[in-house]
Amino acid sequence: TQLLEQSPQFLSIxxxxxxxxxxxxxxxxxSLQWYRQEPGEGPVLLVTVVTGGEVKKLKRLTFxxxxxxxxxxxxxxxxxxxxTGLYLCAGAQGGSEKLVFGKGTKLTVNP
Amino acid sequence: xxxxxxxxKFQVLKTGQSMTLQCAQDMNHEYMSWYRQDPGMGLRLxxxxxxxxxxxxxxxxxxxNVSRSTTEDFPLRLLSAxxxxxxxxxxASSYVWGPTYEQYxxxxxxxxxx
Numbered sequence: 166t167q168l169l170e171q172s173p174q175f176l177s178i179x180x181x182x183x184x185x186x187x188x189x190x191x192x193x194x195x196s197l198q199w200y201r202q203e204p205g206e207g208p209v210l211l212v213t214v215v216t217g218g219e220v221k222k223l224k225r226l227t228f229x230x231x232x233x234x235x236x237x238x239x240x241x242x243x244x245x246x247x248x249t250g251l252y253l254c255a256g257a258q259g260g261s262e263k264l265v266f267g268k269g270t271k272l273t274v275n276p
Numbered sequence: 277x278x279x280x281x282x283x284x285k286f287q288v289l290k291t292g293q294s295m296t297l298q299c300a301q302d303m304n305h306e307y308m309s310w311y312r313q314d315p316g317m318g319l320r321l322x323x324x325x326x327x328x329x330x331x332x333x334x335x336x337x338x339x340x341n342v343s344r345s346t347t348e349d350f351p352l353r354l355l356s357a358x359x360x361x362x363x364x365x366x367x368a369s370s371y372v373w374g375p376t377y378e379q380y381x382x383x384x385x386x387x388x389x390x
Contacts (some may be wrong), residue, residue, distance in 0.1 A: 207384050
């Protein structure tokens with residue numbers, strides 16, 4: 166059973182479009198993180214959210230943590246080819262030293 | 277700072293051979309982890325360590341050993357390689373704050389077992 170479900174699994178859009186990817190669970194997390202991974206490289210941390218309802222912005226990327234701390238979303242405005250990559254969400258549960266990762270959303274932004 | 281370094285970057289093994297994947301970090305992080313990444317499976321935790329001398333199993337520990345004698349180094353040993361261990365392996369070190377910890381990943385080792 167996958168603890169964190171990401172959707173969609175694949176997304177191909179044109180430059181300038183907006184998009185949202187989702188990370189859902191039936192479990193509560195003390196924090197949730199988003200990473201971006203480019204081909205041949207390790208994941209790179211984009212943001213950490215820790216408070217239910219929290220919204221964080223990173224240039225054209227907006228991250229939201231659900232009120233119940235069971236889900237999160239990543240919204241990209243006016244996507245650019247440089248946004249292409251695998252987006253991973255990861256959750257930490259209280260009392261555990263282990264992060265749980267979703268399977269990722271592979272985003273392709275075409276020029 | 278070099279961050280997290282992994283060697284080698286690529287490796288081909290024959291079934292039954294053993295080898296050690298090296299991982300080092302220069303950020304003085306207490307937490308270190310090993311993951312494998314397979315198509316459609318995401319990142320799966322193999323072993324992790326919360327400090328020198330302390331290790332524990334993750335989700336997929338069979339066939340792998342780890343030790344943590346220093347804060348900086350966390351090698352992963354494959355005892356007897358099998359084709360099912362063909363994967364990309366990532367080492368990560370973690371900065372702990374409040375209720376969470378943020379992971380910094382190395383560039384990965386791509387392993388093929390024939």
